[in-house]
Amino acid sequence: MFIYPSGSKLHIGHWYNYGPTDSWARFKKLQGYNVFEPMGYDAFGLPAENYAIKTGVHPQDSTLENIKDIREQLKQMGCMYDWDAELMTCVPEYYKWNQWLFLQLYKKGLAYRKNAPVNWCPSCNTVLANEQVQQDGTCERCSTEVERKNLTQWFFKITEYADELLSGLNKIDWPEKTKSMQTNWIGKSTGTEVDFEVEAIDEKVSVFTTRPDTLFGVTYMVLAPEHELVNKITSDERKEEVEKYIKSIQSLSDIERTSTVKEKTGVPTGAYAVNPINGERIPIWVADYVLASYGTGCVMAVPGHDERDFEFAKTFDLPIKKVILEPGTEEKEKLESAYTGTGMMIYSGKYTGRNSIDGKKQITDELEREELGRAKVDYKLRDWLISRQRYWGTPIPVVYCDNCGEVPVLEDQLPIELPYDVEFKPDGGSPLAKNEEFVNAKCPKCGGAAKRDVDTMDTFVDSSWYYLRFLNPKFTDGMFDTELAKNWEPVDMYVGGAEHSTMHLLYARFVHKFLRDIGLVETDEPFAKLRHQGTITNNGAKMSKSKGNVVNPNSFIEEYGSDVFRMYLMFMGPYDLGGDWSDKGIVGVDRFVQKVYQLMTERENFAKDHPSKEKYDVTELNELEKSVYQKVNQSINKYTEEVEHLRFNTAVAVLMELSNELSKSLKGCSEDLQTYALERMTVMIAPLAPHFGEECWELIGNEKLIFDEAVWFEPDRQHW
């Protein structure tokens, strides 16, 4: 994953992501693969803008300055990045293609506008990111209570790909936990949509349920407070109470609202609905535990067989009906808690006595026949909201014309450039809204006066296709070079933090599939193999500038060099777990390197003076030579296995064991066998410590660079 340049310094986390990854790439290079290892900058985003609000430094200036510093530090790490392929997302040459992508999605009906709430701080007069809202629901800058405000915003229709995003997981070599998180995030559930007639307004309201077999147990219905029908159906005498309730839950987050430990709240609307299966009249309530964003924003409540409904019914003394019998009991009335399993249906009209598993299908069939419902698949996944009321991002290529309404910009007018002169101090709207020159445009359709969209895109748009742009960042004839892409896609190895599991990694898969559907890529998935690096913490806490607990790698690099520092990070523990930072053990890695260096300097030019054989027959070696020979080959075998699977900690341990053995025994071996051992040792050290590897390679008498030669030795497994 490319780097996010939020500050000017690389911290240990960056080293932990990029050092070991480069070691893996170098290992592949030595093995003879054609390795393309690029680096770029995810340069748009909120922190640069907040920094600008605080200090007055323009986001573009601070970002470009940071990138300059970061580039120099990346070079210190000794990664074999292809610097010709470097890219950054904040330049028109790049973000032009975000806009182009937007237009393609729009053309296919996959970009659309609808209302969605944002966090609004009435005191700062601005939209806040979730991160800027404190736990108690107040603004991090001024501690004012944050409100929710509805704005018309752009969405990408990722839900159109929900099924394929799910099934595609079977085709890729990703960590099981990541696939499992995406699966749960997409949240596919098969169920039934049931229509309930609402009395008084002569309108139907649909609910989605995975348990149509419990339909006879419905005793009330709940609308999300945001549901559009709430206003319509609420009776006059209830109006005041309902409005008061809706206001009272406005500042709660979805997490708080749906918490099962929080006491249930809600109010009756005074309206009633009719259960289509038995004609029963049930009250309609409004409660915050139902979210407008999932399903239809409305649930049929079955307190006997749903835990949340049970809690709610207990709290408000609503009837609880038992309609499924737990296997192994005859008790048809009492329920200590909601029973959510299957069993025999009871008190269910003609379905009484049937198995609830069959009942599910039969009730759905009946509803379909009567046109009162239908089988339906539902997803938790929501469409991707990409509008941001901010400056530092890609302008959305749409204008609004009095005559023609919403009109996309013509492709040949791209890029819509982000103007430099803008006031980002918050005052109510998107910063771009105040730049007249930017806002006023011509309607592409009628040529009349029009206003540009003043929002910018979510930066996850930038990062959802950059891996394709790497192939040739200077390409001008399209989003990326499709000919090159044919040869290089998908990415063979993608490494980044697990925190991206459900957002970036899902968005990128979605965009890749879309690009396939418009004929730009040929594969179904962007990243064939994915691995996560863990987080390095400091005293158990995530390092961050705001906490002031960032460990600066510089002092260690000065004292031990980048190779030792990088190798120590690899030696610390399993790569995917990360761990708490401690400099306690770095001397051990340093000692190891000194020990190897000693071995090499004692045998300068051995490769020239005593060339090694390719293979040895152990029957012709003495006992000591035989054990050295075996140790060397066992080490190559183990090392290969470990590095291949990113188990760098044990790979380093293999090399330490080998160096201990060689320090003890090498003196007693024939000179050519000594060369044999040192060559192989060097080849294994080089990917982990590239500078030191080259030094050793030269010391023992080689002329060319080891990585230019791409030397690798397969182990001799014959004589174990």
Place this chain on the structure above:
RNA sequence: GCCGGGGUGGCGGAAUUGGUAGACGCACAGGACUUAAAAUCCUGUGGGAACUUGUUCCCGUGCCGGUUCGAGUCCGGCCCUCGGUACCA
């Protein structure tokens, strides 16, 4: 709350498939070298007990329970902790 990880000596960790728990390293202790120190090298090092002093026994992988000839590993129930939770990226 929900989803997904993690928890093993004084410390970082190893044990790849249910089969000798503690590889490798840090720290510590003793020794060699040295006038001395540093560096380096060698030896020891999970806890406890016994004695015939180099061997035996007991305990031990977050907690409680289970499966198995055998569990760090599998199953059930907890505790703690970390990541995500749709506008940090």
